Amino acid sequence: MPPARASGRASKGMVAQMQADVLVLGAGMVGTSIAVHLQKRGRQVVLLDRRPPGEEASYGNGGLVQREAVFPHPFPRELRELRRIARNRSVDVRYHLAALPGLVRPLFGYWRNSAPARYAAIARQWSTLIAGCLDEHRALAEEAGSAALLRPVGYIRAHDDEALLEADLAKAERARAFGVGSVALDRAALHEAEPHLAGEFVGGVHWTDPYAVNDPHALTLSYAALFERLGGHVALGDAATLTRAGSGWRVVTQDGASVEAAEAVIALGIWSGRATARFGYRVPLFGKRGYHRHFTPRGNAGLTRPVVLGGYVLAPMRAGIRLTTGVEFAPTGAGPTPVQLSRAEPIARRVFPLGDPVEPQPWMGVRPCTPDMMPIIGPARRQPHLWFAFGHAHQGFTLGPATGRLLAEMITGDAPFVDPAPFRAERF
Numbered sequence: 001m002p003p004a005r006a007s008g009r010a011s012k013g014m015v016a017q018m019q020a021d022v023l024v025l026g027a028g029m030v031g032t033s034i035a036v037h038l039q040k041r042g043r044q045v046v047l048l049d050r051r052p053p054g055e056e057a058s059y060g061n062g063g064l065v066q067r068e069a070v071f072p073h074p075f076p077r078e079l080r081e082l083r084r085i086a087r088n089r090s091v092d093v094r095y096h097l098a099a100l101p102g103l104v105r106p107l108f109g110y111w112r113n114s115a116p117a118r119y120a121a122i123a124r125q126w127s128t129l130i131a132g133c134l135d136e137h138r139a140l141a142e143e144a145g146s147a148a149l150l151r152p153v154g155y156i157r158a159h160d161d162e163a164l165l166e167a168d169l170a171k172a173e174r175a176r177a178f179g180v181g182s183v184a185l186d187r188a189a190l191h192e193a194e195p196h197l198a199g200e201f202v203g204g205v206h207w208t209d210p211y212a213v214n215d216p217h218a219l220t221l222s223y224a225a226l227f228e229r230l231g232g233h234v235a236l237g238d239a240a241t242l243t244r245a246g247s248g249w250r251v252v253t254q255d256g257a258s259v260e261a262a263e264a265v266i267a268l269g270i271w272s273g274r275a276t277a278r279f280g281y282r283v284p285l286f287g288k289r290g291y292h293r294h295f296t297p298r299g300n301a302g303l304t305r306p307v308v309l310g311g312y313v314l315a316p317m318r319a320g321i322r323l324t325t326g327v328e329f330a331p332t333g334a335g336p337t338p339v340q341l342s343r344a345e346p347i348a349r350r351v352f353p354l355g356d357p358v359e360p361q362p363w364m365g366v367r368p369c370t371p372d373m374m375p376i377i378g379p380a381r382r383q384p385h386l387w388f389a390f391g392h393a394h395q396g397f398t399l400g401p402a403t404g405r406l407l408a409e410m411i412t413g414d415a416p417f418v419d420p421a422p423f424r425a426e427r428f
């Protein structure tokens with residue numbers, strides 16, 4: 001089928017109509033990367049979002065392209081750890097009591113999938129996607145002219161506790177079998193790597209592979225600009241307007257234009273569940289919220305790369321030092337409660353000379369998670385010509401381009417570069 005044009009203006013007073021081959025819903029890092037990959041393969045794509053590209057979870061993350069993340073975030077299974085979290089006083093995990101009833105089922109699945117044997121099998125499947133993340137970002141960024149944003153400096157996890165350092169070093173050894181590089185840092189080497197870090201650190205692990213992006217929003221915007229340069233069309237509109245149109249799909253944009261396409265992709269991050277439910281798919285997505293705020297560094301203080309400390313991250317960004325927090329469970333739609341940020345800030349100030357906050361209010365975003373820690377990527381088999389790409393949890397910024405390539409290959413009938421079977425929607 002020759003590609004249809006994503007154009008077709010109507011004269012004044014008439015409702016405009018657009019035709020495309022594929023409609024991608026959601027312009028976060030995931031949806032934008034899918035759109036670029038399809039457009040590169042000669043498909044005419046409309047990328048629709050209610051906001052301009054990259055303004056939700058893809059905006060405020062830690063900016064890490066995490067080649068080292070071959071082990072997804074498991075649900076803690078040690079009693080001591082569970083007790084610590086249950087007290088609800090930590091920086092890394094917090095929950096709203098009101099959120100718990102709705103979380104029982106997905107968190108139970110998450111806990112079961114974190115049992116050692118299942119977890120090991122999941123890590124093997126998940127790591128096939130992670131393995132290509134650096135190459136896939138580099139390929140898009142080079143074409144987009146934004147490769148300078150991919151700083152190959154890795155990140156450091158610093159420890160003030162010998163036992164935690166030992167556990168991290170053991171993890172680094174296990175990760176080596178997956179092709180992941182790291183360097184053990186003693187106290188002196190840590191100081192040499194990040195001289196402005198103060199505190200009683202015993203050492204750390206320098207994960208050397210990841211790219212540290214000091215403006216994640218700019219990277220997504222550069223991929224969106226590449227998409228448009230290749231002839232793609234970005235539209236503002238609500239994914240809730242998606243309906244069937246013959247064997248294909250239709251949405252209505254904010255300015256009233258109707259867009260029809262043969263295929264549709266749901267890449268709406270944490271909001272994907274609402275869209276899939278309308279078409280008969282109840283996916284067990286749940287959100288892990290996180291916050292950030294930038295601070296100006298004092299004097300000439302700086303960090304070369306992000307540093308992960310006890311439950312929070314200090315990342316050097318264009319906007320300042322970004323303090324990001326761990327995980328918060330809250331009822332859907334609940335307003336921000338940046339308690340973890342308030343807890344982390346005084347601790348962070350003791351280890352790094354943070355100055356004034358840059359923004360009046362912290363930013364909040366939601367990681368879209370599934371109970372088996374893996375995204376859903378592939379066709380909705382009960383709905384012909386509908387595709388899913390969401391649920392990337394802690395690593396959606398990392399996996400956008402790899403997901404984009406994989407899904408584009410599936411849609412166009414090319415051989416997929418990794419086995420998509422583990423990511424199919426029907427596993428739930």
Ligand SMILES: Cc1cc2nc3c(=O)[nH]c(=O)nc-3n(C[C@H](O)[C@H](O)[C@H](O)COP(=O)(O)OP(=O)(O)OC[C@H]3O[C@@H](n4cnc5c(N)ncnc54)[C@H](O)[C@@H]3O)c2cc1C
Nearest residue numbers: 028029030050057058061062064239269290395396397398
């Ligand atoms: C604090 C924090 C730190 C993180 N750090 C990292 C990191 O260092 N590395 C990493 O890889 N990942 C990190 N993540 C995770 C990562 O940010 C997410 O996994 C990723 O951004 C998800 O991308 P997405 O495109 O699926 O979703 P999003 O970026 O949330 O995009 C979804 C899009 O759908 C749109 N949308 C929703 N509903 C509608 C609708 N009805 N109509 C139209 N459009 C709609 C939204 O406007 C949005 O643009 C972090 C997350 C947080 C919160």
